[in-house]
Every structure is written in C-alpha cells, then in structure tokens.
Amino acid sequence: MVQQILERVVGYERRFSTLFEEYFDTLSAGLDVPSFSRFTPDCLRLLRELSLRGGKRMRVVLLHEAARLATDEPVEGLDAAALSIELLQTHGLVHDDLIDDSPTRRGGPSTYYAYRERFRDHPQTAMGLTVLAGDLALALSLQVLLDAKVPVAVRQAMVEVQTRAATDTFTGQIIDLERDFTAGPDEDVLHCVADYKSARYSILAPLQLGLLAAGEQPALFAKELRDYARLVGICGQMRDDYLDLFGDAAAMGKPTGTDLRDGKHSYTVRALLAAVDDTERLMVQAALGDRSCTPQSIAAIREIGERRGVPDRMQADMRRYAQQASAVAAGWRSRWREEAVTFFEHVPQWSVERAT
Template sequence: MTDYFATHAPAISQEIKDFFAERRRAARELSPNLEQSIDILEDFTLRGGKQIRPMLVLLGYELAGGKINKAAYQVAAAVEIFHKHILNLDDMADRDEMRYNGPTIWKKYEAVFEGWKDAQHHARSFAEIDGTLLGSFAFDLVRRAQLPAEIKLAVMEVLINRMYFETVAGWQIHYHQNQESLEAANEEVFIKGLDLVTARYTFVGPLKIGLILAGKTPSKLRKAVESYAMKVGLAFQITDDILGVFGDPKETGKSVGNDIREGKKTLLLQRAYQAAQPADQEFLADVCGRELRPQELERAQQIIRDTGSLEYSLQLAHQQIAVASQDLQAVQLSGKTAEEARSVLRELAEFIGQRKK
C-alpha cells in the first residue's frame, strides 16, 4: 500500500500545484489579496494528509480495468481539493485551530489580521470566502480534464450528491445529536451519521468516481466495491474517534480530546456512559461539551478503558475490516492491474485497523 501511495502521490500533488500556479497568475492580475488567498489555500491543500480519497479514485479506476493517465490524476487531484474544502468547513464548525501540524485557515487569517478590530470575526469570514473558492476549484479541475462530457457530469454528480449532499445530512445528524445529553444519545442515530459522513464520503464516493472513469462496470463489481467501502468507512471513523481521544497529537496533527470538548456523542463515549458507574456517568455528562483540563481528559480516557468501550470499538472496527476484505475478494476481476488494486485495497483495510494517525 505504501508503495502504491508513494508512486502516485507526487503526480497528484503536481496536478494540484499546476492548478494553483495557474490560479495564482490569474489572481495576480485582479488583486494582491486574492493572490494571498491562493497562497493560503495551496498551503492548506498540500500541507499534509494521507491522500486516501484521491488514491481510492485511482484504485477504483484500476479495479475496473482502467490505465492511469493524466485525466485520472486530474480527477484524483480534484477529489483531494474537494476534501480540503470540506475540512475547512469542519475546522470552522469544530473551532479547530490546528490541522496537519499547522494552523487551520481561519486561524491563519487570525494571525494575518492581528491588530484589526474584531480580528477573529474577519478571520472566520475570510476562511468562509476562501473555502467557497476552494470548493469551486475541485469542479473546475474536473471540467479541465480531457474526458467525455458524460463522464465529467457523472463525476460531478457523485461530488454533488454523494460527497456533498449526503455529507451535509450526516453532519446535521451529528450536530443535532451533539446538543443532546449523553443519556439521550442514540447509537443507531450516530452510526447513520457515520454512514453518511465517512463511509459514503471517504470511501464509496471516491471509489465510485474511479469506476465511472473506467466506463461500464459489471454490477457485481459495483456492489462488491460499495459493500467494501461502507464497511471500511465505518471502521475508519471508529478508529478516527479512538485517535481523537487517545491519539498522539504529534502523529495525528490534531488536538486530543476535541471530540469530547465539542460534545460529540461518539460510539466510544456512548458505550462508556452506558456501562459506567453513576459517579462516572455524572462526570462524563459534565465534561462532554466543555473545555477539559488535562486531568479530566485522563479520567475520561480511564473510564472509556475500564468500561470496555475502547475494546468494543476496536473489535467492531476489526470485524468490519474482515468482512470488507471478504466482500472484495469474492468478486472476479480481469487483469494483473485490477488484482494489484484489490491487493492494495486489502492492505488499506488492514492499515485502517492499525493506524495511529
């Protein structure tokens, strides 16, 4: 898997750099402020991340018999740009200050506007404006790819409906649930949100785009890919939530404990609350949704361990990964490249179960 990522990451990054270079030249003719926005957006887009989504585009393409070319790299790059657009929205909603070991866009602007009256408001306003621009860049890059018009439209349909519309629905589910008490939180509702926000957005959408690039795809392959994507997506988010509470910020690039501070009713927290002693339930209910002192975070971590919630979440993630690999293995493929793509997807599933960032 690491070899596959190392092989294709430079080409994806180069497509992003080339696109931003062209946009920077256009911005320079209009406004120095717009040129500054391009610089900030390019830094945010290229600064870090695992590039899982663009790689899934390429893997889906190869799985269906496609041979990677410039157009495939452009679409993969567009998916990465779209993802960074979504992350900016996420950072603003969650008030995150750090992403990939650097400031989030709104935090970057807070430094730019230091000394301004109401600097934070202006910083968040510029992050909203720049984020909108970043989202448009994804569609612009798809438009520029040398592909048949019907393929471009089909790709955009996935971006709009699968990776935008459904993600917003999932966000809203979780956002409303975050305002509920831990006692009232419902695991089924949370899982539905995960299905929309992570499984469909991170895995189903990009893999489907890859299949679209390859043209007509057998229905058995489409169904197997979607089944794999849904299960691995659930496992991915479960492990992500675990890292949000137990991860090392130096490895994850994100602050630990943010999910608890934001009041997110993760599976990890719901299970811990259900199994905890009354005093610990009262403690979890109190800290969920507010700033945590270091010793409070440590106590929350201990409760999650002691109640078996951490072990339950890990086991569920591993079960999903095992079944996902079986789903993918059962489908018949044609050609060495497709078999290699399947092997990488199996390795990716295993990596997700063991990841530390």
C-alpha cells in the same frame, strides 16, 4: 503483493504532490480576478498552503486503485479526478475548522485563524472570508472536472459523482452537529453520520471516479460499492474516535480528549457511557462539553475506560466491520483484477490499525 501495494501507494502520493503544486502554480495565473483585488490572491495562497501541507492522500490512492480494478494501462482523467477529490477535501477542512473553532490544521494555522490574525478588529470579515475560501475550493473541485480531457459522457458522470458527494457531505456536517443535540444517540445514528460526512466523499466517490475513468459503469455495482464504502467509513470514524481518547498524543501531534471537551457524542463517548457505573457516568457527563476540562480529568476518564474494557470492545467492533468490508471486496474477484481487489481487501484492516 502487500509490499507492491505499498510501493504503489508511495508513488501515488509523490506524483500527486507534484501535480497539486503545479495546479496551484497555474491557477493563480489563469483565474479571472480583478486587478485591484488583494484579498483574492491571499485567499488562493491560504488554500494552497492548506492543500499542500499534506494529509495521507488516501482518497487519491483509492481513486488510482479503483481504476486498476479494471485495467493496468494508463487512464485519462485520473489527474483531474484526483485534484477534484483533494480540492473538495480542502473545502471540508476550511469549513470544519470554522465550525469547530480549530486554531491549527496539519501543523499550521487553520484558514479561519489565519484570517482572524489578519483581521483582528474585523471578526465578521475573517469569518466571511473563511466561508468564501471554502466555497471557492468547492467550485474549483468541480471546475477541474469540467476541464478534464475525457469524453463528454464520462466528464458529466464524474461531475455528477462529485456534486452528489459534496451534497451528501454537507448533509453529513448538518447531522453531525444535530447528533450532539440528541440525548444518547444510538449506534445507527453514529453510523449514519460516518456514512454521510465521511464515507461517501472519501471512499465511495473515489471508487466511482476511478471506475468511470477506466471505462466501467459503477452504477451497475451501486449497492456493493455503497456497502463497502459505508463499512470502511464506520471503521475509520470509530478509529478516529478511539484515538481521540485512547491514542498516543505524541504520535498524533495533538492532545487527547478533544471530542469530550467539544461535547461530541462520538463512538467512544457512547461506549464509555454504556460501560461505566453511575458515579463514573457523572464524571464523563461533567467533562462532556467542558472546554476547560483538564488533562488530568481526561486521563482519569481514559483510565476508567481502560478499566472497564472500552478499548478492547471498540477494537473488536472495528475488526468486525473491517472483516465485513473485506468480505464485500473479496466478492469482486470474479469481475475485476486480482491485485487491485487485494488492495481493497486490505484497506479496512489498515484503517483500524493506524496510529494517527
């Protein structure tokens, strides 16, 4: 059954890649843009390039498998929902790269740095156009749902889901920044950030949209869907934070230690500070927020963490939350289809085993 699931995942990814490309092909012709504007087509080009450069498309997979919980028949509205999910993701990437001053994204220049290169003598213009590009992606993510060929009630419910997901994500981005101004944020704060910033739009919204498209009423199962999404979101964020220091830089395609240099009070930083002695704590704290921190210093902190057993403890925590999430999904067997439930049981474990 796992092999069948993996084959379905590949199929979803391939089909969506074609769908996304076709969407941008038609968007340029259908968007109401003044004939004199050169900046608007350029903005659409940058959004297209970023959107089509890849990503795991796991949100699209979750959407389709959520519909399969209710039926294995073709379901109208999934294409529109998939486009909406990934356009909201594009919005988030554009703004995240601006907030983090990131030069690259998915193997190419970030939207912000593409604009900085074009408007070298006009930094405010580059920043403004970056914000507006992200805003346009958000508006398009809602527009595709408004244009979906589904019953009015379903369309309205889908728009409500995505609007709420976007609102929660913005709140998550705000508290993510706030977290790093909090002295020693506790685990509950980190869980809350992971929930709002990631889990609600990456996991909960695809679940809700897929069920809505398939004729279900996700509001009837709100608590268990939220619990599942939150637990998987925590697993995923822990894994991201773990890989940032203890991952394989070659496999990830980026250097380790970014969170430390950026001063982020991540799960890994919290685990480090809880495990080290006073001398080692001073070393970690000196690196935290130091953009000039050398690879050698990052390697030394990694070695300290390994010696203190931080990777093992973090992996044990990830497995614990993954098991809790899988148990929530297992409870769906009495209501929904076996093979789709099995998929959602496996998702948390895949989340904590990934290498990138």
